[in-house]
Amino acid sequence: MSMIRDLRAAVRPSRVSLRKDSGAYETTRDAGTVSAVVDCAVYRDGRRLPTGTPLSPHEAMRQVRRDGGFVWIGLHEPTEDEFAGIAREFGLHPLAVEDAVQAHQRPKLERYDDSLFTVFKTIHYLDHDRLTANSEVVETGEVMCFTGRDFFITVRHGGQGSLRALRHRLQDDPELLSRGPSAVLHAIADHVVDGYIAVADAVQDDIDEVETEVFSPGRKGTPRGTDAGRIYQLKREVLEFKRAVSPLMRPMQLLSERPMRLVDPDIQKYFRDVADHLARVQEQVVGFDELLNSILQANLAQASVAQNEDMRKITSWAAIIAVPTMVCGVYGMNFDHMPELKWRYGYPLVLGVTVAICFGIHRTLKRNGWL
Numbered sequence: 001m002s003m004i005r006d007l008r009a010a011v012r013p014s015r016v017s018l019r020k021d022s023g024a025y026e027t028t029r030d031a032g033t034v035s036a037v038v039d040c041a042v043y044r045d046g047r048r049l050p051t052g053t054p055l056s057p058h059e060a061m062r063q064v065r066r067d068g069g070f071v072w073i074g075l076h077e078p079t080e081d082e083f084a085g086i087a088r089e090f091g092l093h094p095l096a097v098e099d100a101v102q103a104h105q106r107p108k109l110e111r112y113d114d115s116l117f118t119v120f121k122t123i124h125y126l127d128h129d130r131l132t133a134n135s136e137v138v139e140t141g142e143v144m145c146f147t148g149r150d151f152f153i154t155v156r157h158g159g160q161g162s163l164r165a166l167r168h169r170l171q172d173d174p175e176l177l178s179r180g181p182s183a184v185l186h187a188i189a190d191h192v193v194d195g196y197i198a199v200a201d202a203v204q205d206d207i208d209e210v211e212t213e214v215f216s217p218g219r220k221g222t223p224r225g226t227d228a229g230r231i232y233q234l235k236r237e238v239l240e241f242k243r244a245v246s247p248l249m250r251p252m253q254l255l256s257e258r259p260m261r262l263v264d265p266d267i268q269k270y271f272r273d274v275a276d277h278l279a280r281v282q283e284q285v286v287g288f289d290e291l292l293n294s295i296l297q298a299n300l301a302q303a304s305v306a307q308n309e310d311m312r313k314i315t316s317w318a319a320i321i322a323v324p325t326m327v328c329g330v331y332g333m334n335f336d337h338m339p340e341l342k343w344r345y346g347y348p349l350v351l352g353v354t355v356a357i358c359f360g361i362h363r364t365l366k367r368n369g370w371l
Contacts, residue, residue, distance in 0.1 A: 040074070090153065119145075121243070131233075137237035138240055249279065320361050
């Protein structure tokens with residue numbers, strides 16, 4: 001049971017903030033690398049067998065069939081031709097092979113005769129100085145996993161989500177790796193979900209910033225609102241996050257609750273921990289979506305209120321200006337017999353009455369909140 005207690009320690013270091021300075025995600029395929037195979041190694045009794053030269057998948061599998069252990073092959077964006085030989089060597093189902101090569105799959109778990117095919121969506125948070133209507137908040141990738149009795153194959157798509165550091169941490173824990181491919185599957189699942197948690201925390205900061213701007217006081221203590229385009233862009237990014245998290249719930253429940261031949265019973269218990277963390281992230285993402293809906297509605301309501309206030313002010317000043325306009329219009333008519341035309345004090349009297357009426361209208365409108 002000491003191995004099981006060390007299980008979290010082996011994979012938990014992957015829970016880091018996905019900022020530029022974290023180095024949590026790195027590409028493992030060098031620019032000069034021609035082959036899609038990033039790494040290929042044989043593990044026996046939890047230890048990586050040393051080799052003088054890099055092993056090919058065929059050589060690694062032949063060694064496993066002869067001496068035991070399991071092989072872990074990592075690939076990055078293989079073409080159909082590059083993956084065809086590996087698929088034949090390990091007897092992978094054609095439908096799973098097609099999904100692994102084409103990518104753009106929903107998170108899922110599929111069981112075939114001698115293997116499990118699991119799809120994970122990786123999420124990477126993109127740093128930005130200021131959220132704009134065109135800001136990209138999250139970037140997605142994919143990790144496909146083929147789990148067999150004596151092999152484990154990972155196929156990555158996207159420039160983010162390297163598994164190199166995770167492989168090194170697992171190699172530092174031979175007792176854990178001795179449990180076989182299912183231990184690697186759990187480690188990857190936990191690694192991916194921990195990435196979700198870090199991204200959720202970062203997205204929460206962006207939402208808090210937008211919410212503060214929407215409800216912060218503007219002119220004369222009224223909320224000043226923010227650009228609706230920024231809120232809508234953030235909502236789209238949250239939706240992309242949601243598409244990665246929500247479909248993964250069912251596969252994690254199956255891995256944690258339903259006995260499977262290819263999953264060690266001791267390892268299976270710890271898929272529950274992954275499922276619990278995933279459920280928490282899902283609740284957060286659903287909450288983000290609902291909160292952004294409320295923020296967007298509040299922002300639109302504030303814009304409508306601001307427009308109504310502007311219209312009231314325009315109407316109020318139009319009402320005030322209408323009084324002198326009417327008086328001047330009346331005395332501008334060319335009639336011979338009009339009151340006070342010949343009176344010495346007629347002009348100042350009319351002017352005073354006009355000013356008094358305008359002042360009264362202004363005071364009434366201001367008392368009623370129109371000005």
